[in-house]
Amino acid sequence: MGSHGIKDQVAIIGMGCTPFLEHWEKSLDDLIIDAAHATYESAGVKQEDIDAFWFGTSQSAASGLAMAGPLKIQGKPVTRVENYCATGSEAMRNAAYAVASGAYDVVMALGAEKVKDGGYQGLNAFPIPTDGTQRTLTAAAMFSLILPAYSKKYGVDPKELRYTVAKIAEKNHYNGARNPLAQFRRETSAEQICQMAAVAGELSVFDCAGVADGAAAVIMCRMEDAHKYCDNPLYIKALSFVAGTGAGSLDPDYDYTTLTESKWAADDAYSQAGVTDPKTEIAMAEVHDCFTPTELVLMEDLGFSDPGGAWQDVLDGAFQLDGRLPVNTDGGLKSFGHPVGASGLRMLYEVWLQLRGEAPEDRRIPKTDRKLGLTQNLGGYPGEMVSFVGIYGPELG
Amino acid sequence: MRGIIASGAYIPHRRLDRSEIATLFGKGGGKGTRAVASYDEDTTTMGAEAARNALRDAGDVDVDSLWFSTSTPAYLEKTNAAAIHAALRLAPTVGALDLGGALRSGIGALRTALQGGGTALVVSADIRDGMATSVDESSGGDAAAALVVGDDTAGTVIAEFVAAGIATEEFLERWRVPGAERSRVWEERFGEVTYGPLMKAAFETALANAGVEADQIDFLAVAGMHARAIKRGGKAFGAAADKMVDDLSGTVGNTGTAHPALLLAATLGQAEPGQLIAVVMLADGVEVIILRATDAIADYTSSAPVAAQAAAGAPVSYGKFLSWRGMVAVEPPNRPPPNRPSASAAGRRTDWKFGFVGTRDRSSGMIHMPPARVSQRGGAVDDMKPVEMADTIGTIAAFTIDKLVYSPSPPVVFAVVDFDGGGRAPLELTDVDPDEVEVGGRVEPTFRRLFTSDEIHNYFWKVRPVRTNSAEKEDA
Numbered sequence: 078m079g080s081h082g083i084k085d086q087v088a089i090i091g092m093g094c095t096p097f098l099e100h101w102e103k104s105l106d107d108l109i110i111d112a113a114h115a116t117y118e119s120a121g122v123k124q125e126d127i128d129a130f131w132f133g134t135s136q137s138a139a140s141g142l143a144m145a146g147p148l149k150i151q152g153k154p155v156t157r158v159e160n161y162c163a164t165g166s167e168a169m170r171n172a173a174y175a176v177a178s179g180a181y182d183v184v185m186a187l188g189a190e191k192v193k194d195g196g197y198q199g200l201n202a203f204p205i206p207t208d209g210t211q212r213t214l215t216a217a218a219m220f221s222l223i224l225p226a227y228s229k230k231y232g233v234d235p236k237e238l239r240y241t242v243a244k245i246a247e248k249n250h251y252n253g254a255r256n257p258l259a260q261f262r263r264e265t266s267a268e269q270i271c272q273m274a275a276v277a278g279e280l281s282v283f284d285c286a287g288v289a290d291g292a293a294a295v296i297m298c299r300m301e302d303a304h305k306y307c308d309n310p311l312y313i314k315a316l317s318f319v320a321g322t323g324a325g326s327l328d329p330d331y332d333y334t335t336l337t338e339s340k341w342a343a344d345d346a347y348s349q350a351g352v353t354d355p356k357t358e359i360a361m362a363e364v365h366d367c368f369t370p371t372e373l374v375l376m377e378d379l380g381f382s383d384p385g386g387a388w389q390d391v392l393d394g395a396f397q398l399d400g401r402l403p404v405n406t407d408g409g410l411k412s413f414g415h416p417v418g419a420s421g422l423r424m425l426y427e428v429w430l431q432l433r434g435e436a437p438e439d440r441r442i443p444k445t446d447r448k449l450g451l452t453q454n455l456g457g458y459p460g461e462m463v464s465f466v467g468i469y470g471p472e473l474g
Numbered sequence: 475m476r477g478i479i480a481s482g483a484y485i486p487h488r489r490l491d492r493s494e495i496a497t498l499f500g501k502g503g504g505k506g507t508r509a510v511a512s513y514d515e516d517t518t519t520m521g522a523e524a525a526r527n528a529l530r531d532a533g534d535v536d537v538d539s540l541w542f543s544t545s546t547p548a549y550l551e552k553t554n555a556a557a558i559h560a561a562l563r564l565a566p567t568v569g570a571l572d573l574g575g576a577l578r579s580g581i582g583a584l585r586t587a588l589q590g591g592g593t594a595l596v597v598s599a600d601i602r603d604g605m606a607t608s609v610d611e612s613s614g615g616d617a618a619a620a621l622v623v624g625d626d627t628a629g630t631v632i633a634e635f636v637a638a639g640i641a642t643e644e645f646l647e648r649w650r651v652p653g654a655e656r657s658r659v660w661e662e663r664f665g666e667v668t669y670g671p672l673m674k675a676a677f678e679t680a681l682a683n684a685g686v687e688a689d690q691i692d693f694l695a696v697a698g699m700h701a702r703a704i705k706r707g708g709k710a711f712g713a714a715a716d717k718m719v720d721d722l723s724g725t726v727g728n729t730g731t732a733h734p735a736l737l738l739a740a741t742l743g744q745a746e747p748g749q750l751i752a753v754v755m756l757a758d759g760v761e762v763i764i765l766r767a768t769d770a771i772a773d774y775t776s777s778a779p780v781a782a783q784a785a786a787g788a789p790v791s792y793g794k795f796l797s798w799r800g801m802v803a804v805e806p807p808n809r810p811p812p813n814r815p816s817a818s819a820a821g822r823r824t825d826w827k828f829g830f831v832g833t834r835d836r837s838s839g840m841i842h843m844p845p846a847r848v849s850q851r852g853g854a855v856d857d858m859k860p861v862e863m864a865d866t867i868g869t870i871a872a873f874t875i876d877k878l879v880y881s882p883s884p885p886v887v888f889a890v891v892d893f894d895g896g897g898r899a900p901l902e903l904t905d906v907d908p909d910e911v912e913v914g915g916r917v918e919p920t921f922r923r924l925f926t927s928d929e930i931h932n933y934f935w936k937v938r939p940v941r942t943n944s945a946e947k948e949d950a
Contacts, residue, residue: 199878201810208823209815209924209932210844212900214888218876222890225913226872278874326900327842327850329892333872 080317082349083177085473088303088310090296091120094426096258097291097414105137105191106147112292112419113148113187120296120306124148127296128181130155133168133188134418136203144187161456162367163318164188165421166465169295170316176297183302188423189292190416199288200417212326216367217285219458221278223370226333231385239279241388242369243267246283246411248397249366253408255440260287260414284369289414293422295429300473309433314449315349315468317342325460336371338464339455340378346466347380352449355380359402359468360447361431363424365455366409376404379453379466403442406431421454421465428452432471448472476588477765479535479622479629481739481776482528484520484599485726485783486511487905487938492612494792502607508727510790511616513798513883514904514922514936517544517599518554522561522921524618525597526864527778529562532622535593535629539569541586543579543598545731547572548923548931550652557933558597560828561921563862577648577699578757580731584621584738585763588635593624600730605656606801613701615727619735632774633742633751633765639680641672642759648699655800662702669703669756673710676760680752684764688712691764692749693741695719697733698756714752719744725784738765740780747772786941788907798883809880814928825860830919830935832897833858841897861897863919867940868893870915875908882925887911891937905938916940 093115095108103111109132117124132144132155141155160167165188172186195201199215224242228235247267253259265283273281296306303310321338325331343355352358362379366372376387381402382395390396396404407413407427410420428450430436448470455464488510495503511520521542529535540562542555555570564570573579580598587594602614622629647665650657659665681688691714696704701723708715719741721728729736734755741751745767753763796802825831826844833842835849836857843863848855868891877885887903889911903911904922917937924932 197809199809204813206813206816206819208820208827210823210827210934212888213812213879213924214874214876214886214900215809215878217878218874218886218888221874222872229913275875276877278876322850324850326890327898328840329871329896329898331898333890 080345080349082315083173084314084349085312086177086300087173087297087313088300089313089429089469090298090303090307090310091116091122092293092295092426092429093119094258094293094423095291097260097287097289097416097423099193100290101193103290105143105189108189108191108290108292109144109147109187112189112294113185116185116294116296122183122296122306124150127153127183127185129153129172129175129184131158131168131172131184131186132156133158133164133186133421134190135159135161135164137189137191137418160463162365162417163421163454163456163463163465164418165293165423166452166454166467167318167421169422169425170318170465173297173313173316176299183296183298185294185296186422187292187294188419188421190418191290192288192416193290215277216458217277217280220368220370221280222333223374223459224279227370227374230332230334231388233388238388240267240271241391242284242373243270244391245366245369245372246270249405249409249411252398252406252440253412255437256408256413259408259412260289261408261412280368286367286410287412287414289416291414291416291419291423293419293426295422295425309471311429311432311469311471312473313467314470315346315466317346317349317466318463320463321457321461323461331460333459335374336378336455336459336462336464338462339375339453342464342466343379343453346468350449350468352468356402358447359449359451360445361403361406361428361442362451362453363407363409363427364404364453366405366411367415372404372409375453379451398440399443406436406440406442421452424452424454425467425469428469432469475626475631475634476624477631477634478742479624479631480528480532481742482524482526482531482620483736483739483778483780483783484524484527484618485509485780485787486515486520486616487787488512488790489787490790490792490795495607495612498792499607502612504612506724508612509615509617509787510795510798511601512905514924516548516923516931517546517601517618518548518557519921519923519933520616520618521597521599521620522558524599524620525558525562525595528595528620528622530777532629535622535624537564537568537595537622538592539571540564540595540597541571541573541583543573543583543731544600545575545577546601547574557828560824563829563831576757577731578755578761581734581753581755581761581763584623584735585638585761587623588763589638593622593628596621596623596735598732598735600732602728602730603656603799606796608656610657613723613728615722615729617726617729617732617736619732619739621735621738630770631768632771633745633767636750636764636766637680637683638764639676639678639683639762640759641676641679643668643672644758665700666703666706669700669760670707670710672760673707673754673756676762677711677752677754680762680764686750686764688714690750691717691752693717693719693745693751694754695734695737695741695751696721696754697737699728699730700756703756722784736780742771743776743779743781745771794883807878807880807884809878811880812925812927814930815932827934829862830864831860831862834861839896841893843897843899863893863897864935866893866895867916867918868937870911870913870917871898872913873903873911889917889937891917902936903938904936910939
């Protein structure tokens with residue numbers, strides 16, 4: 078028994094991503110078609126060359142038919158995947174394992190979400206019949222619980238901490254402003270964000286991810302076949318996933334200053350990839366900044382900061398484009414937008430661009446000898462979440 | 475000996491300053507305040523809270539029936555008493571009966587229990603509404619009261635039933651058809667002249683049945699919706715007229731069906747052994763009940779006295795009052811309204827949903843809310859026992875204010891609560907202003923209606939700050 082991972086067994090040979098926007102003029106089918114064909118082109122393959130498909134969507138459709146239909150995929154398996162906001166990463170993870178198992182030669186994972194046809198702002202959970210006793214808080218309110226808890230535990234002045242997380246939004250808007258695919262391309266300052274009205278705890282709407290429609294996809298094959306399709310593939314170093322039990326809502330020991338499932342997923346991923354010091358081995362990371370406090374504590378859970386040290390690292394600019402470990406160089410959920418099922422693959426798309434030197438110059442990470450990129454994608458709430466961590470690199474070994 | 479074993483009252487937290495009515499409309503209102511049920515309360519939830527207080531003070535008494543009277547039932551056809559029964563975690567063998575509709579049902583149920591057998595929990599509650607600026611709106615009040623009635627073999631009787639007097643008459647004075655948003659009344663003078671002789675007849679019958687004279691009555695508690703008939707009818711009570719107790723109109727308001735029991739509960743808090751209490755209700759005739767305080771009343775203390783509850787509370791604006799009552803529709807958050815609860819899913823979880831009963835893992839001791847089959851600590855399977863949490867105080871471990879989520883009255887104030895002795899649950903805070911919430915604050919469970927969807931009332935528990943009415947205060 079053990080989590081062994083599939084280091085260097087599977088290669089990423091093509092990726093595509095639509096703009097993340099309020100796509101009033103595009104349907105879910107349109108987004109799927111746009112992302113799929115961009116990805117076929119990136120990998121230099123035809124749809125018929127792909128042996129199996131994984132389709133991640135949280136609430137926009139049900140079953141593999143929703144992908145097979147618009148793309149006219151004939152006689153092939155299409156698996157619909159749902160795992161909250163980590164849906165896109167989960168589709169990719171399962172597709173990669175299918176290649177590693179030897180079952181298929183070439184696979185595609187595609188994530189898509191059409192959130193703007195619902196008629197309400199924000200994301201809204203699909204109604205499941207219940208006894209009526211479940212909490213009905215917004216995700217923003219659930220993640221807002223982090224700030225006072227973190228303040229108290231580490232003795233950070235609440236105003237300073239509020240400013241600190243606004244700096245995270247400022248950074249991600251700065252990066253998103255340099256990303257033609259991003260939903261919000263305007264820079265904003267931490268000072269401006271701090272002056273906005275609170276909507277959930279201390280958080281303003283500018284502490285929340287953008288709500289956008291979009292799709293992203295990846296094509297993967299066996300490592301030994303990669304160069305048939307691609308001169309500069311990426312190799313999967315680690316794929317890790319943890320589903321919590323909801324312990325944080327039950328257990329008085331949970332203190333809302335950490336995302337336990339994310340720490341567990343990170344530890345497993347580092348073990349699979351052989352990473353012993355993430356601070357010096359990871360070149361860049363895309364993390365799940367659904368709300369600004371999430372990115373703050375993820376820096377500690379991922380080992381990019383010491384426990385209690387992330388707020389100072391943020392203020393020091395450690396995670397900016399020119400910082401010691403750039404995070405969310407594409408603008409993150411905050412600025413790129415968050416079409417739920419697509420977000421995990423959008424993160425991987427940025428790693429694909431950055432590690433292969435294809436990111437636009439004005440948001441390209443500095444050259445270092447570090448070769449690894451990381452994506453971290455979660456769904457749920459502090460104390461009760463699913464969390465994914467993936468690590469990728471352009472070189473074998 | 476048969477009589478009252480314990481009493482409990484519930485006066486909701488919010489108070490409307492009646493002067494706000496005239497400020498807005500240029501008329502209506504008056505002096506003082508009225509009690510206002512919160513947006514998440516109805517007669518069923520208030521009845522449950524009053525009954526919890528009564529049972530807490532009753533000590534080790536087993537009731538065999540629960541009667542619930544209200545003129546403003548949350549449901550028709552469905553038995554509202556059954557929800558109270560579930561919130562109190564009474565045994566299935568305990569009967570639950572609604573005696574609804576008429577204002578007279580409250581005192582009638584009490585008299586019937588006093589004259590009957592067995593041990594009854596007699597609960598009454600009302601939410602009093604009227605059109606904006608109406609007398610009913612300003613003079614009304616929302617509250618519930620509960621009395622445990624039984625023989626001295628069942629529990630310690632604090633007030634012995636002595637006698638009753640009845641004068642029933644059919645006449646059209648106040649009425650409301652089902653579904654109507656307000657009550658109608660005939661010309662005031664007609665009620666006044668009709669009630670006068672009925673008060674006299676019922677009171678004299680009760681005195682005769684009791685074998686006492688009017689001047690022996692120590693407390694006269696008079697309730698009824700016809701204020702003028704009561705005010706002008708003093709001579710009907712003879713020498714007892716100057717023993718009239720405060721009718722709570724200046725603070726709580728007239729709570730209709732619940733008012734006789736509420737005034738009785740208040741009076742029991744003042745009575746000395748041997749003193750006589752007469753309770754009178756004007757409603758399509760007059761009912762009178764005479765009780766004598768026993769020696770045991772000297773040792774009886776209410777954990778939530780009416781006087782303390784009446785004096786407590788916090789303001790609610792007239793605008794919020796009107797929106798809570800549906801008199802003014804305000805813009806809701808632009809979020810989907812909640813889904814209706816599933817009857818079968820709720821049916822499998824009645825203990826949790828209505829009784830706030832979690833489970834405790836026998837091996838690790840960890841409390842699970844909601845109930846679980848597999849332990850979070852150690853993973854033991856199906857080795858849990860029920861643990862009742864409704865009377866357990868908790869501490870706010872974390873809280874937030876959600877202005878985005880749907881609520882019948884935004885914003886939602888929400889807390890992660892760690893209960894004394896173990897157990898954590900994320901719960902909504904109620905009867906609270908956002909700026910008075912703090913980490914470390916003490917809270918207690920309260921039975922509420924979270925929302926209504928598809929005409930289904932979704933009952934569950936919230937927490938409220940520990941104030942006048944708690945086990946903690948009792949201990950301290």
